[in-house]
Amino acid sequence: MTTTQPPSQLPGFEVEPGSLNPLADARLAVELDTGDMILNMGPQHPATHGTLRLVVRLDGERVIAADPVIGYMHRGYEKLTEFRTYPQITTLINRIDWLSSFANEVPFIHAAEQLMGIEAPQRAQHIRTLLTELSRIATIYLFLGEMGLQVGALTPAFWGFRDREHVLNLIEGATGGRFHPNFNRIGGVKDDLPWGWIVECRAAMKRILDGCDDFEDVLVGNEIFQARTRGVGIIPAELGAAYGVSGANLRASGVDWDLRRDGKPYLSYNELDFKVWTHQDGDSFARYWVRLQETRESVRMVLQLLDGLASGPVMAKVPRIIKVPAGEVWVETENPLGQMGYYVVSKGAIGPFRVKIRSASFSNVSILPWLLRGLYVPDVVTVLGSLYFILGDIDR
Amino acid sequence: MSDDVVAVETAEADIPDPVVGVLAARLGEALGDGILAWEDSFGTLVIRVKPDSWAPAAEFAKGELECDYLSFISGIDWQPVTRPDGQEGSDLSAPVQPTEMTFGVTGSAGRFQVFGHVQSTSRHWGVTIKSDVDETDPRIASWVAIYPGADWHERECWEMYGIVFDGHPSLRNLYLPGGFEGHPLRKDFPLLAREVKPWPGLVDVEPMPGVVDAEGGE
Numbered sequence: 001m002t003t004t005q006p007p008s009q010l011p012g013f014e015v016e017p018g019s020l021n022p023l024a025d026a027r028l029a030v031e032l033d034t035g036d037m038i039l040n041m042g043p044q045h046p047a048t049h050g051t052l053r054l055v056v057r058l059d060g061e062r063v064i065a066a067d068p069v070i071g072y073m074h075r076g077y078e079k080l081t082e083f084r085t086y087p088q089i090t091t092l093i094n095r096i097d098w099l100s101s102f103a104n105e106v107p108f109i110h111a112a113e114q115l116m117g118i119e120a121p122q123r124a125q126h127i128r129t130l131l132t133e134l135s136r137i138a139t140i141y142l143f144l145g146e147m148g149l150q151v152g153a154l155t156p157a158f159w160g161f162r163d164r165e166h167v168l169n170l171i172e173g174a175t176g177g178r179f180h181p182n183f184n185r186i187g188g189v190k191d192d193l194p195w196g197w198i199v200e201c202r203a204a205m206k207r208i209l210d211g212c213d214d215f216e217d218v219l220v221g222n223e224i225f226q227a228r229t230r231g232v233g234i235i236p237a238e239l240g241a242a243y244g245v246s247g248a249n250l251r252a253s254g255v256d257w258d259l260r261r262d263g264k265p266y267l268s269y270n271e272l273d274f275k276v277w278t279h280q281d282g283d284s285f286a287r288y289w290v291r292l293q294e295t296r297e298s299v300r301m302v303l304q305l306l307d308g309l310a311s312g313p314v315m316a317k318v319p320r321i322i323k324v325p326a327g328e329v330w331v332e333t334e335n336p337l338g339q340m341g342y343y344v345v346s347k348g349a350i351g352p353f354r355v356k357i358r359s360a361s362f363s364n365v366s367i368l369p370w371l372l373r374g375l376y377v378p379d380v381v382t383v384l385g386s387l388y389f390i391l392g393d394i395d396r
Numbered sequence: 397m398s399d400d401v402v403a404v405e406t407a408e409a410d411i412p413d414p415v416v417g418v419l420a421a422r423l424g425e426a427l428g429d430g431i432l433a434w435e436d437s438f439g440t441l442v443i444r445v446k447p448d449s450w451a452p453a454a455e456f457a458k459g460e461l462e463c464d465y466l467s468f469i470s471g472i473d474w475q476p477v478t479r480p481d482g483q484e485g486s487d488l489s490a491p492v493q494p495t496e497m498t499f500g501v502t503g504s505a506g507r508f509q510v511f512g513h514v515q516s517t518s519r520h521w522g523v524t525i526k527s528d529v530d531e532t533d534p535r536i537a538s539w540v541a542i543y544p545g546a547d548w549h550e551r552e553c554w555e556m557y558g559i560v561f562d563g564h565p566s567l568r569n570l571y572l573p574g575g576f577e578g579h580p581l582r583k584d585f586p587l588l589a590r591e592v593k594p595w596p597g598l599v600d601v602e603p604m605p606g607v608v609d610a611e612g613g614e
Contacts, residue, residue, distance in 0.1 A: 071571035078556075079580055082477070083590055114438050241465040241517055242458075243545035250517070257465075257517040264439055328501040329438045330513060330524060332467070341467060343513070343524070345500050353500075358468040358513075366548040395571065 036064065041380070043072050050391025052365070056372070056380065063380060066372035068365055073395040081355040086112050086186060086322050089355070094180040096359055097393040099142065100135040100336045102128075102171065105184040108355075110266055111331040111344040112186050115324045122268075122310040124188035129267040130201075130305045131174060131183065133298045137208055138167040139336035140248075140291050140298075143388045144215045147288050150385030151228040156218055163211045166204040173197055186322050188315035198306050205299045212296050220289060229284035233371055233383035236282065243370070244363030247338025249387060252290045253282035259334035266333055271308070272301050284386035291388070323350055337361050337393055357396050361389035415521050416441040419461060423523070426456045433502040442524045444502035450527040451537040454514065457523050458542055462516045469512035469539060469549035471529070471557035474499055475583045507531045510559060512539065512549070529559055538563035556581035 042053035051072035057065040077096065081089050093108055094101040106128060113120065120128070145160015168178045174193055175181035183190050219225045235245060237253040250257065258276040260269040277293040279286035326348040332341035338360030345354040364387050372380055416436045423443055424431050430449030435442050445453045457463040474497045497507065508529040515522030529536055538561035539546035550561040551570040558579040561567060569576065578585050 071569075071573075074571040076580060079585075079587060082583075083587055238464060239544070242543045244466045244468070244543075244549075245545075246465070255517050257520075262520040326500070327437065328442065330440045330522075339467065341513075343468075343470070343511075345472065347498065347500075354472050356468060356470045356472075356511075362548065363466075363468075363545055366545055370544070 039377070043069075052384075052389075052391055052394065054368070054372075054380070054384075056377075058377065061376050063372050063375050063377065066369050066380070068368050070365070070391075070394050073391050075396065077396045078355060078357055081352055081357075083351070085350045086324060086352065089352070090184055091180075091182050093357070094182055095392060096357065096396055097139075097335065097337055097340070097361070097390045098179055099139040099390055101177075101180050102131045102135040102175070102183060103139075103333070103335045104340065105182070106132055106267065107331045107333040107340055108342045108344070109184040109186055110333070111329045111342050112322070112324055114329050114331065115327050115344065115346055116186065116318075116322075117325075118187050118316050118318060120188045120316055121313050123192075123312045124314045124316075125268045126305055126308075126310050127174075127189050127193060127314060128184065129269065129272075130302060130309075131171060131181070132267065133301050133305070134167050134171055134201075136336040137295055137298050137302075138164050138171065140295050140388075141167065141208065141211065143291055144212070144219075144288070144295065147385050147388075148215075148219050148225070150381050151225055153219065153222075153225070156215060159211060159214060163207055166207050170197070170201055170204055173200065185315065185318075187318035188313070190314075192314050198309070201302065201306060205302055209296065209299055212292060212299075215292060220292065226285060228379075228382055229288065229386065230281070232284045232379045233375065233386060234282045235367065235371060239370070240282070240367065243367040245338070245367055246360050246363065247334065247336070248290045248294060249287055249338060249364055251276065251278045252286035254278055254280045259332055259339060263332055263334065266331070268305070272304050274301050284382050287386040287388070321350065323348065324352070332358070335360055337388065337390060338364055359393045359396055361391075361393035362396070365389050365394055419521060419523060422461065423453065423456060426460065427453060435501050437501045437524075440522060440524055442501050442526065444504075444526040444528070447527050447529065447536055450510070450525070451539060451542065453525050453527075454512070454539050454542045457514050457525070461521075461523065462519050463514040463521075463523060465515050465517050466539075466543035466545045466549075467513040467515055467522070469510065469546055469553060471553045471559050471581070472500075472509045472511060473507060473557060473581065473583045474504055474509070475507050477583050502526060504528055508534050508557065508559060510536055510553065512546075514543070534558055535560040535562055537561070540564055555579065558582070 037058045039056045039058050041056060043051040053069040055067045055069060056063050077092055080092055090105045090108065093104045096104050141164045142160045145156040148156030171181060172178045174197055175183040235249065235253045237255050240250050240253050241255060256276060256278050261276055274297050277290050279290050324346045326346055328345045330341060330343045332339055340360055341358035343356035344352050347353045371383060375383065419441045420434045420443060427445060427449045430446050432444045432446060476497065505528040508531055509526055510529055511524055511526040513522060513524045527536060536559060538550055540563065548570060550564050551567060553559055554561060554567050555569050555572050556579055
């Protein structure tokens, strides 16, 4: 079965693209007595990493329509940002994608800095880049383990949690917070790195690289893992882009696009030597493989940064009361889960007028109704796992 | 206390980025007088089109400008927050409590606007397209036929701002429960927590007694 054409055009999938209302479809099924079944996955299903509910209409074991129901964790951050000052907002946006909180802060702080015309000192940029890459490793490393869990391999999940802890310890050592560092300030970072941190960091990176090799041995080379993931949940490149799928999910479909390299220059990525990995297959296996290589690439970046860490201050001169001049700015960064962006509208005061938060998982998951059609139920779990979303990143 | 903001360097910002200029020119050729204004906002083209040109602009961006990637679609409500008691500091987003609407980059004809950002994964450029929406009957064409990913973004915008997207296959609630009344992101929708208790964080910005801010420009 080729998946480059929409499933609605394949034989046996005569489902109107618009008729995804499960209740209406269910009534139709009763009248025609075709025996479809509605399966309700979630909101507490282990494969959904939070409170995503998936209403799946099944014909036997095969999905003929899927409708994700989100909003169980909607906290209304876009509204709340309008009632807070700029420095207070970083506390909120830490909680969007809670596995890589530091990376969430960066684009927002960058937006405020651009509007104010402030540039953080080079050492602050290096520390930010370091911590962004560390949070990328922490986020993706967990995925590398959990993906094994989705296909029934329990051991890698424990490895994922165990070795991620080394990275979280580093983040905690530098910022004071394991998950929610709130370390970025407009104009720099809160503190310099602590004594001995760099040595610890090198040791942890060694562990992460070894762990990546283990994952490669145990999962990537595993026949069962390949059988479960190869050819499952193929995202065609053009359709993925039109849905707004980003990050490793899109790169696994062969789109050579990484905002660290291709976007407007941010942080210190233009000083670093790194490779953007892509895979042509676009299936669950490709998404796993690309993330595995990206973790190694992140480790390389961290080691380069440790070697060439600039000296100097970590804060630029900023006024005590942060007032951001009127203007609008769109800042996007490559976060562990994909493109994260903030469209900040300022009217020249201590708080923003409007902040549109563009989070990666929201768009990544929006392709699910298309992607899940025609798959078997066990593959739904694999696809959900391989897309790798965080519910806080969907609901915001 | 001089809490003056640091002035943005405008000498270079006045000259549009060459890519932005080319993109604007090509959109201008295609849409003619459908374009009301455009601006280079920190290296990103922001273009405001007439409501009729909202969908054609996206179609042109996807077809001719190779903007194959949909980043987001959302709305904006330009009405300032007004509190019945006129309490000071109720709107943190304005230096003084505003009495009338002021608009951002490329302006607006009224209270509501929709804006979306599309970009190219191969050419690495992007366009923010804005369009005005009528206040009494907020509706605009849907992008779902052009970018299938617009589905959820438009559902979100519909429930948060009450803007109807004509041609959307199923405008139903995305985040909010079914019977929810009101449109939360509209500026006249109160944030009840702030009504009950004014934001206490404002005291934090007072300088600590006896501390001289050496480098803060105070």
